[in-house]
Amino acid sequence: MTCRICEKDYSGIIYEDDDIIISLAExxxxxxxxxxxxxxxxxxxxxxxxDEIKTLFNTANKISTLLFESLQAHGTNIIVRNGIPAGQELSHFSIDxxxxxxxxxINFEWKPKRASPEQLEAVKKKLSETTSDISIGKSTETREIVSKKEDNKQETIKEQNGEKNYLIEALKRTP
Ligand SMILES: [Zn+2]
Structure with missing residues (x-):
């Protein structure tokens, strides 16, 4: 099986349905x-x-459990390499x-960098100001339910959805 867009060729497939493919890592x-x-x-x-994110991460959770049970893993790492600077090699999204x-x-240890209290405060301020734009913790589905139930909130929610998110825009530099 091959992706029609990026021509990613799947091999070592251990599971496949209409939405997802699980394979051995190349x-x-x-x-x-x-x-x-x-x-x-x-x-x-x-x-x-x-809804696809939900499916993918629910699957990741189940696969992690499977690795504990069938390979007697002592732990699992679940990793998304999102963008070239984060180590993404394929142009097709995947979860490891x-x-x-x-x-x-296997060494995933990272060395903490030093930051001044001023730098930490500045980045905290910048990020907490933008979190309201992205309706954290609520899927699209939930937002729709909320907007139907609470008429007075409808406009605010719509505005939030329509607003441009600069954090996400910055991530769009793709392989
Ligand atoms: Zn693809």
């Missing part, structure tokens, strides 16, 4: 390293509709699920 960092793909082509996470064991020598 460059596994551990035995049982899996990738979950939406069948429709999206480059980055922001393009994936809310990596089974982990004690002392497996």
């Amino acid at each position: 460059k596994p960092v551990a035995l049982g390293h899996l990738k979950i793909f939406p069948k429709k082509h999206y480059t980055i996470m922001e393009q994936v509709p809310d 699920i990596i089974p982990r064991r004690q002392s497996d020598n």
